[in-house]
Structures are given as C-alpha cells and as structure tokens.
Amino acid sequence: xxxLNVAAIVFFLLVWVALEPxxxxxxxxxxxxxxxxxxxxxxxxxxxxLTRDNNFIGDAAxxxxxxxxxxFFGSANxxxxxxxxxxxxxxxxxGSGGGLIALFAAQDPAxxxxxKVLLIMATLLRGLSDxxxxxxxxxxxxxxxxxxxxxxxxxxxxxxxxxxxLVLNPALRSFSxxxxxxYFTVAAAFWFIGPIPFIVATILSVGVLIWRQxxxxxxxxxxxxxxxxx
Numbered sequence: 001x002x003x004l005n006v007a008a009i010v011f012f013l014l015v016w017v018a019l020e021p022x023x024x025x026x027x028x029x030x031x032x033x034x035x036x037x038x039x040x041x042x043x044x045x046x047x048x049x050l051t052r053d054n055n056f057i058g059d060a061a062x063x064x065x066x067x068x069x070x071x072f073f074g075s076a077n078x079x080x081x082x083x084x085x086x087x088x089x090x091x092x093x094x095g096s097g098g099g100l101i102a103l104f105a106a107q108d109p110a111x112x113x114x115x116k117v118l119l120i121m122a123t124l125l126r127g128l129s130d131x132x133x134x135x136x137x138x139x140x141x142x143x144x145x146x147x148x149x150x151x152x153x154x155x156x157x158x159x160x161x162x163x164x165x166l167v168l169n170p171a172l173r174s175f176s177x178x179x180x181x182x183y184f185t186v187a188a189a190f191w192f193i194g195p196i197p198f199i200v201a202t203i204l205s206v207g208v209l210i211w212r213q214x215x216x217x218x219x220x221x222x223x224x225x226x227x228x229x230x
Contacts, residue, residue, distance in 0.1 A: 008195035009119070012202050016123070016184050019206060020177055029214045035176075037219075037226040039169055044229045046164040049145060050157055056145055067138050070175050074131035077124045084124070087117045119188045127181030130174045137171030183209055 026036040049056050144167050149155040183205040190201035213219060 002195075004195040008191065008198045008202075011199060012119075012184075012187065015202055015206055019209070020180070023209075023213060024173070028210060032214060032219070032223050034213045034219050034222055035173070037222045038172070039165075040226045040229060041222065042168050042172065043161060043165040046145075046168060047157065047161045049164070050148055050155075050160055051151070053151075059145065060142060063138050063142055066172065066175060067135050070131045070134045070138070070178065073178060074128050074135070077128040077131065081121055081124050081128065084117055084121050088114050116188075116191045119191065120185055123181050123185040123188050127178040127185070130178035130181065134171050134174035134178060137167065137174060141167045141171055180209060 023033070023035050026033040030036070045059075049059050141164070144164055148160055148164065184202075187198070187201040187205040191198040
C-alpha cells in the first residue's frame with residue numbers, strides 16, 4: 001500500500017469518526033443546525049404529548065413509522081453486508097478487466113482488495129448497529145409515553161417532558177446517524193477506483209452532509225420552527 005492510499009484511508013477514518021460528535025454539538029453552525037434545533041423541537045413535542053386533549057395514538061403511529069423505517073434500512077444493510085462478505089472470497093481482480101474501474105485502478109493484491117471490501121462493510125455495520133439501537137430506544141420511548149400520567153393526575157409537566165425527551169432524542173439521533181452512514185459507504189466504494197477519487201468522494205460526502213444539516217431548505221424550516229418555540 002503506497003503513501004497515497006495510506007493518507008486516503010487515514011483521512012477517511014478521521015472524518016468518519018469525528019463528524020458525528022461534531023454534528024451533535026451543532027458544528028459548523030452552533031445555533032442553526034438540524035441536530036441542535038431538533039432537540040428543542042422534540043422537547044416541545046413531548047410537552048404536547050403530555051398536555052394535549054386527545055390521547056397519544058397519533059404520536060405512537062409516528063414513532064411506529066420510524067421503527068418501520070429503521071427496520072427496513074437495517075434489513076437492507078444486512079442483505080448488502082451478506083452479499084459483500086462473498087466478495088471476500090472472490091478473485092480480487094475478477095470483473096476489473098473492463099469498465100470504469102479498469103480505467104483507473106491498478107491490479108490489487110488479494111489482501112488490498114479485501115481491505116476495500118471490509119471498509120464498505122464497516123460503514124454498513126455501523127449503520128446497522130445504529131438502526132438496531134434506534135428501534136430498541138423508540139420502543140423504550142413508547143413505553144415511557146404510555147406510562148406518563150393522564151391530565152387528571154397530579155404530575156410535574158416539566159420533569160416528565162425532560163424525562164421523555166431524554167429517551168426520544170438519542171433514539172431519533174441514532175436513526176439519523178444510521179442514515180448518514182450511507183454517505184460514507186458511497187465514499188468508501190470510490191476506493192476501488194483509486195485513492196484520489198476516494199478522498200474527493202469523502203470530501204464531497206461530508207460537504208453534502210454539512211450543507212443539508214445547516215443550509216438546506218429543511219434546515220432553514222426547522223430553524224424557523226425552533227425560533228417560534230423559543
């Protein structure tokens with residue numbers, strides 16, 4: 001493995017590991033980020049669950065839809081992981097005699113080819129882990145909402161809101177992290193073409209993520225809602 005490939009994989013791993021903690025803190029826009037604004041909006045949601053006149057069947061349906069989505073993505077990840085595991089036993093240069101990869105990629109030794117496959121599998125495994133954890137946490141959240149006192153009972157709304165939000169936020173954050181892992185899966189796939197495309201794809205993937213988190217229309221809309229709630 002030459003220096004450029006080493007630099008590419010080190011750069012990818014640093015970005016992959018560091019991005020989620022930074023986004024959770026609101027980077028690059030501390031006060032105007034989807035990750036930060038959604039914490040406030042979910043807290044308002046849980047307060048409404050406790051104070052609105054009707055029951056929480058609609059809220060349970062929303063969370064149930066999220067469970068279904070996380071289960072779908074998790075199943076898709078698992079299928080792709082199983083498929084990729086078969087590539088670990090393939091001839092490393094099988095299928096590279098023609099097409100786009102053959103224009104850029106050198107003939108790789110078996111261990112190097114397997115490293116590239118394993119990197120893609122690692123990004124998918126991380127996403128799978130996040131989806132599984134999201135499903136479990138949302139189930140906890142449903143139980144917590146079901147256990148919340150009714151309007152006729154004596155209760156501390158602020159304390160209950162904070163407690164429910166502490167359960168809900170990590171659950172939906174795990175789901176979002178799982179979805180964002182696909183960006184890194186795509187970037188990792190470009191390593192088959194070469195280290196330069198790999199680095200460029202990583203930068204572009206991170207750029208798209210940052211833009212969508214802070215400057216997209218969805219981010220601006222969420223920001224406006226959060227300001228209305230403040």
